[in-house]
Amino acid sequence: MKNTALSQKHISLGAKMVPFAGYNMPVSYTGLNEEHAVVRNSVGVFDVSHMGEFILRGEHALDLIQKVTSNDASVLTDGKAQYSCLPNATGGIVDDLLVYRIDAKTYMLVVNASNIEKDWNWIKSQDTWNVDMKDISEETSLLAIQGPDAVATLQKLTDVNLSEIPYYSFVKGKFNGVENVVISNTGYTGAGGFELYFENPQAENMWNAIFEAGKEFNIKPIGLGARDTLRLEMGFCLYGNDIDDTTSPIEAGLGWITKFTKDFTNRAAIEAQKTNGVSRKLVGFEMIDRGIPRHDYPVADSNGQVIGKVTSGTQSPTLGKAIGLAYVNTEFAKSGSEIHIMIRDKAVKALVCKIPFLRK
Numbered sequence: 001m002k003n004t005a006l007s008q009k010h011i012s013l014g015a016k017m018v019p020f021a022g023y024n025m026p027v028s029y030t031g032l033n034e035e036h037a038v039v040r041n042s043v044g045v046f047d048v049s050h051m052g053e054f055i056l057r058g059e060h061a062l063d064l065i066q067k068v069t070s071n072d073a074s075v076l077t078d079g080k081a082q083y084s085c086l087p088n089a090t091g092g093i094v095d096d097l098l099v100y101r102i103d104a105k106t107y108m109l110v111v112n113a114s115n116i117e118k119d120w121n122w123i124k125s126q127d128t129w130n131v132d133m134k135d136i137s138e139e140t141s142l143l144a145i146q147g148p149d150a151v152a153t154l155q156k157l158t159d160v161n162l163s164e165i166p167y168y169s170f171v172k173g174k175f176n177g178v179e180n181v182v183i184s185n186t187g188y189t190g191a192g193g194f195e196l197y198f199e200n201p202q203a204e205n206m207w208n209a210i211f212e213a214g215k216e217f218n219i220k221p222i223g224l225g226a227r228d229t230l231r232l233e234m235g236f237c238l239y240g241n242d243i244d245d246t247t248s249p250i251e252a253g254l255g256w257i258t259k260f261t262k263d264f265t266n267r268a269a270i271e272a273q274k275t276n277g278v279s280r281k282l283v284g285f286e287m288i289d290r291g292i293p294r295h296d297y298p299v300a301d302s303n304g305q306v307i308g309k310v311t312s313g314t315q316s317p318t319l320g321k322a323i324g325l326a327y328v329n330t331e332f333a334k335s336g337s338e339i340h341i342m343i344r345d346k347a348v349k350a351l352v353c354k355i356p357f358l359r360k
Contacts (some may be wrong), residue, residue, distance in 0.1 A: 004049035005141050005203035013221055020224060021113035023050040028223040035226035036317040039191050043147035043214050044222035045207070052116035052137040053197065054109040060129035061107050065099060068126050070249055070270070072259040076101035081168045081186050084257050085249055086122060087266045091273075092245040093252070094122050096237060098186055100170060108182070108197075112239045126265065141203040143196045145210060146222075146230075150193035153214035158183070162194065176209045178202050188227065190234035190358060229314050232323065235284055235355025241295055242282060242311040242325050250274050251327065252282045280308060281333040284355035287322035291341065291348035298342040299326050307332055310341060316357060323357050324350075 002023045011017060015026035026047065028035060038044045056064060065073045071084035080101055086094035095115040100108040111119045116137055124133065145154055151162050160173040160183060170184035175196060182197035198206060211219055228238070237243045237252060249258045250273040260271050287293065293313030298306050313324030324341070332339055335354050340347035 002050075004047055005200040006047045006049065006207060009204060009207060010047065010221070015221070015223060018224075021050055023113060025050060026221070026223040028225045029221050032223075032225040032229060033317045035220065035222045036229050038218075038220045039147045039189055039222055039226065039230055040318055041148065042217045043145065043149040043153050043193070043219045044226075045210060045214075045219065046144040046146065046222050046224075046227055047142075047207075048144050048195075048227075049141040049200075049203070050113035051142055052111040052113060052119065052135070053140045053142075054111065054120065054123070055134045055136055056107045056109065057132040057134075058105055058129075060131050061105055063129055064123065064127050064131045065107060065109070066262055067264055068123050069097070069099060070254070070258040070264055071099070072262055073099050073101070073107070074262070078103050079169055079171060081170055081184060082257075083168070083186075085243070085254060086119065087249065087264065087270060088122075088245060089266055090245075091248045091266060091269055093239075093243045093247060093249060094245065095119050096239055096243060096254075100182070100184070102172070114240060139200055141198055141200050141206070143206065143210070144187065144189075144193065145196070145214075146187050146189045146193035147191045149214070149217040149219075150191075153210065153217060153219060154183075154194055156213040157209055165194075176202075176206055178206070188234075188236060189230040190236075190356065191230065228312075229317055232312050232314055232325070233316055233318055233356065233358040235325065235357060237282075237325075238312060247282075247327070248273055248278065251278045251280055277330065279330055280327045281330050282311065282325055282327055283333050283352045284357060285324055285326060285339060285341075285350045285352050286357070287324075287341070288349040288351055290322075291343045291346075292322045293324035293326075293341045293343070293350070299328055300340045300342055300347055301332065302338065302340065304340075304347065306342075307339070313341075318358055325355075328352070 010026040175181040299308040308328035
């Protein structure tokens with residue numbers, strides 16, 4: 001089991017620690033609902049240092065990124081980031097990721113913790129240019145400071161004007177006296193805020209300074225449990241639940257990050273899906289009857305015929321009702337369609353709805 005640079009800090013704060021993607025991670029501190037509300041209403045801090053970071057450099061760094069990712073990274077300029085995915089050769093997704101353009105010949109890829117080795121090996125296997133690649137995951141810490149009071153908290157610690165960093169943009173600047181911190185506006189909660197990438201030895205000082213700066217807003221540490229409910233309210237996909245090696249970007253509703261203006265792995269098959277349609281789609285749904293949907297629960301029609309399965313589900317702390325994501329046969333994917341979630345062999349009524357569940 002790996003630790004982040006802050007694992008002992010979480011333990012000392014009384015966090016409930018669980019194994020996650022090979023790391024010892026905090027799932028909660030004071031309770032999921034309370035932590036969720038902190039992020040929606042004030043400011044909370046996530047240690048997400050388990051995420052992976054790869055640096056790609058050189059003349060052909062962009063060529064490799066264009067080949068392995070579905071989105072068009074050629075549109076990026078310095079200081080811009082992009083959500084994308086790595087299609088595999090059989091119609092599924094190796095991983096979803098963020099692509100950061102540091103300069104014309106330098107990029108950072110941010111990948112899911114559980115897929116670091118898999119992604120590295122996949123990208124390497126596609127590299128016909130011998131691009132200079134470096135895995136900096138083990139030496140990099142990552143904090144996500146999220147919530148409506150995040151900017152006011154963080155602004156105390158940097159001269160960088162945070163309000164001038166648009167969504168999916170970043171700067172490298174001085175933060176809490178540390179040079180070359182990547183300050184990124186690419187949150188996974190829908191509550192606003194920033195992510196900070198820096199080297200491990202700075203982690204404890206960074207954590208302490210942020211909590212001191214956020215004291216007036218009653219800043220709190222937040223675990224992975226609330227991170228999951230926050231992202232689900234926004235309808236954001238979680239790799240391993242809503243997307244995986246068997247789900248295509250088109251089925252997953254990720255056509256918007258799949259650009260056919262360039263060539264990429266398995267483009268022809270994915271483009272055919274876009275043109276001809278798919279037999280199943282990822283949809284959001286709200287429970288009408290009482291019951292909480294969970295991963296892998298079957299989805300049925302009114303006659304009891306199985307038409308899909310739940311990929312993510314929870315009781316939404318903000319909305320006060322149960323919500324979820326599920327793959328269903330395409331004829332049931334329209335908003336307003338009635339479906340039934342099979343909870344302990346009982347058909348519980350739900351309605352397909354538009355996402356995000358939480359509208360600003």
